[in-house]
Amino acid sequence: MSFNNLDTLYRQVIMDHYKNPRNRGVVEGDALTIDMNNPTCGDRIQLQLQVEDGIVKDAKFEGEGCSISMSSASMMTQAVKGKKVTDALEMSKLFSNMMLGEEIETDLDLGDIEALSGVSKFPARIKCATLAWKAMEKGVQGQ
16 A cells, blocks of 8 residues: 555545544443643643443543544544553553654554554644543553
8 A cells, every 4th residue: 555545544534533423421430530731732631530440441532632532532532442451551651752753563452552653753742642642541550
């Protein structure tokens, strides 16, 4: 697949998550609630995580922001649900490295997250993409 076709596909994936966010809403029952914002551009997120026995049982978010921020939150919640907290943190580390433009190799299934790899070319947008991931890290590490 040519670079232009791949770029177009990635944009479509990002816009799909933005227009049809997965896991938008509130977790039923007890959940960790993490509020974060990006004052640079106004993105804000409230992430809720239900963690039991070291497993992320559920993850949902509410918030507002740009397509990068909201689609990243949608992708992140999809990726970490059902995963061990250690794997979720490893995914977050890999995502941060991807945002720094590093090549990543992993056995973990990143799914749609790879569509955000192009954000690394736009340093001003990296904070948008990493907001939900930083919220997840803060939540699971604060337990």
